[in-house]
Amino acid sequence: MIRTLQQVLEQTLARLSDQVTTYLPSFLVALIILLGAWVVAFCLRILLSRAFKGRGVDRFLHESGIGPMLDHSGRLRASLIVANTVFWGIMLIGLLNAVSVFDSRLATLFVENTVALLPKLLTAGAILLVGFWLAQYMGRGALVWASNEGFPWARHLAALVRVVIAFVSVVVASDVLQFARTVFLAAFVIFAAAVMLTISLVVALNSRDFLQRLFPSRQETSRSERERSLWSHL
Amino acid sequence: MTQFNLPDDARAAVESLRNADIVIGIPSYNNARTIGHVVRAAHAGLAKYFPEATGVIVNSDGGSTDSTRQEVLSSQVEDSHLMMISTRVSAVHRLSFPYHGIPGKGSAFRLIFGIASSLKARACAVVDSDLRSITPEWIDLLIRPVLYGGYDFVAPYYHRHKYDGTITNSIIYPLTRALYGKRIRQPIGGDFGVSLPLLGAYLSRDDWETDVARYGIDIWMTTIAVAEGFRVCQSFLGAKLHDAKDPGADLSAMLQQVVGSVFSLMQQYQQVWESASGSEPVELFGFRYDVGLDPIDVKLSRMVQAFLKGFGDLSEIWSLALSPPHLDALRTLAASARLVDPRHFHIDDELWAGIIYEFAAAFRAQPPVRSHLVKSLTPLYLGRVASFVNETRDMSAAEVERRIESLCVVFEYLKPLLVRRWNGDTAPFPKLPDSRQPAPGTALEV
Structure with missing residues (x-):
């Protein structure tokens, strides 16, 4: 009995030692590669955050509204973006190299998939960026219009516009990534249909009252404009 | 530089007339009710005051569906009723064409200017088609300084009701005066006299397809005349009484076109206005007299409500332009306006000038949100109008004019802060002592 236990223990230790001697050097090399990549990155x-100025890019980020959208404090600078992109780019290369040291089928598959996914990730990221920017822009436009028209739920309307456009961009990005595309698409169709149905039902069932409530100040405006129509703003 | 081509019918008319001394332009859109009177006044003005000059009245119409164009061509004026000293030598020709392009007053002006320039008219005047108070003397007052005084641009000077022309009084006049240093009281009056060289300068520009094509045209004309060093004067035209306005007119679009045009021109003429300080009077022709004016009723509580709603909805957008102290001041104002009677609502001059200056700087700094920014000014503008109504409720016309003068002085005083903000300095505006009203002609030292 004791002999059997000893044999099992010896075999386990031998297997462990075997695995350690097989994977430890690769693991150490991978660690060294990662550490080297981190140091370089x-x-x-x-260096880049201090040397690279990119004032033109800063101006573009500020004027286009992308900078304030990504960082509400307004401190986002081109030098920061470039430095962080380079940092994470080098770290990714380091990680892929570190994984490839193991030379296993799983590691090869991981590296191949990551390299193949990278352009799609970048495309999806760009779609999301543009989508969120557009959502913010259109949302603001809706907010100003609705508020100036005296629309009672101006902020809600603006939020709805933002959500719809952002949702569309998420659906398109997921399609590019081929990630749960049917789920997002189905969710979007259901969402859009629900919004349209709600609006149609409310308008159809309460059209008169609804419109009167929707544009009270507009009607009041028109009435009072007629009353004091000699008032010229210009 | 863009080339403006006259439409075929207008070109044929120009070729037939060959040249003219004076062109009177009348833009119109469904003004059949009033345009006959305006045409008769223009015709009589030409006959009475410029009997030896060849005159052409040009109606530039925006596709009226009423009988506006027929009224222009058919309205009659009896020379014998004009008590003329001299006999009219040349005929007054009348033309009426629809203009093409973006619908708006600016596009109508472009056709008039194109015809006047092609006819090599020595002077051109434009008058609104909804005027009820125009007389033949207006033509004399708008044309004579150009023909005989060597002026290039004649701006109107009217008596208006204290609540009429509120965009002019609260934004455009104080701002353009502080920027360019010329006290042109009605920079967007709508009735102007223009010389041939200035017509050429207008037609050579390539920004006709912008807000200039719409309500931006008046401030565009005035600003170019002042900023490019043309000789500018004013003529006193008496009262400005006009036909009832379109009740559906969109105030925020109007504000965007007018204020947006001022801000756009600030970018073009930055070197001109940055170096100007204080302001100087602009020569005023014509005999000044007091006139009776139509009473104008304003709905104070509705304007205050619009301000409060704007504060609730648009603070997010205002924060793109306004510094924290100004936002805080508006927050305090909104909080107190919810508690007190609208008749006590008050936006002080310093805050108002600061708001306009910060919006101007933000307009320059953030091109993608320009339209949102300027449109979001609407509730602030209505709040300021409410404040103005409260302040001037019991004031006479002369007292109101003094009140507007003090606002202009504040705009001039704070101009150094505009220059600073315009050039990217985001430090908040310093708070002036409460009791301090700047002396005329002074500027804040920064």
Whole structure:
């Protein structure tokens, strides 16, 4: 009995030692690669954040509204974006190299999939960025229009516009990534249909009252404009 | 530089007339009710005051569905009723064409200017088609300074009801005066006299397809005349009484076109206005007299409500332009307006000038949100009008004019802060002591 236990223990230790001697050097090399990548990336990030100015890009970020959208504090700068992009780019290359050291089927598959996914990730990221920017822009437009028209739920309307456009961009991005595309698409169709149905029902059932409530100040405006129509703003 | 081509019918008319001394332009859109009177006044003005000059009245119509164009061509004026000293030598020709392009007053003006320039008219005047108070003397007052005084641009000077022309009084006049240093009281009056060289300068520009094509045209004309160094004067025309306005007119679009045009021109003429300080009077022709004016009723509580609603909805957009102290001041104002009678609502001059200046700077700094920014000014503008109504309720016309003068002085005083903000300095405007009313002609030291 004791002999059997000893044999099992010896076999386990031998297997463990075998695995350690097989994977430890690769693991150490991978760690060294990752550490090297981190050191290079860290140094480059510091260098770029100090040396790269990119005032033109800063101006574009500010004027286009992308900067304030991504960072509400308004401190987002081109140098920061470039430095962080380079940092994470080098870290990704380091990670892929570190994984490939193991030379296993799983590691190869991971590296291949990551490289193949990268352009799609970038495309999806760009779609999301444009989508969110557009959502913000259109939402603001709706807000100003609705508020100036005296629409009672101006902020809700603006929020709805923002959500719809952002949702569309998420659906398109998921389609590019081929990630749960049917789920997002179905959710979007249901959402859009629900919105349309709600609006149709409310308008159809309460059209007169609804419109009167929807545009009270507009009607009041028209009435009072007629009363004091000699008032010229210009 | 863009080339403006006259439509075929207008070109044929120009070729037939060959040249003219004076062109009177009348833009119109469904003004059959009033345009006959305006045409008769223009005709009589030409006959009475410029009997030896070849005159052409040009109606530029925006596709009226009533009988506007027929009224222009058929309205009659009896020379014998004009008590003329001299006999009319040349005939007064009348033309009426529909203009093409973006619908709006600016596009109508472009056709008039194109015809006047092609006819090599020495002077051109434009008058609104909804005027009820126009007389033949208006033509004399708008044309004579150009023909005989060597002026290039004649701006109107009217008596108006204290609540009439509120965009002019609260934004455009104080702002353009502070920017360019010329006290043109009605920079967007709508009735102007223009010389041939200035017509050429207008037609050579390539921004006709912008807000200039609509309500932006008046401030565009005035600003170019002032900023490009043309000789500018004013003529006193008496009262400005006009036909009832379109009740459906969109105030925020109007505000966007007028204020947006001022802000756009600020970018073009930055070097001109940055170096100007204080302001100087602009020569005023014509005999000044007091006139009776139509009473105008304003709905105070509705304007205050619009301001409060705007504060509730649009603070997010205002924060793109306004610094925290100004936002805080508006917050305090909104909080107190919810508690007190609308008749006590008050936006002080310093806050108002600061708001306009910060919106101007934001307009320059953030091109993608320009239209949102300027349209979001609407509730602030209505709040300011409510405040103005409260302040001037019991004031006479002269007292109101002094009140507007003090607002202009504040705009001039704070101009150095505009220059600073315009050039990217985001430091908040310093708070002036409460009791301090700047002396005329002074500017804040920053």
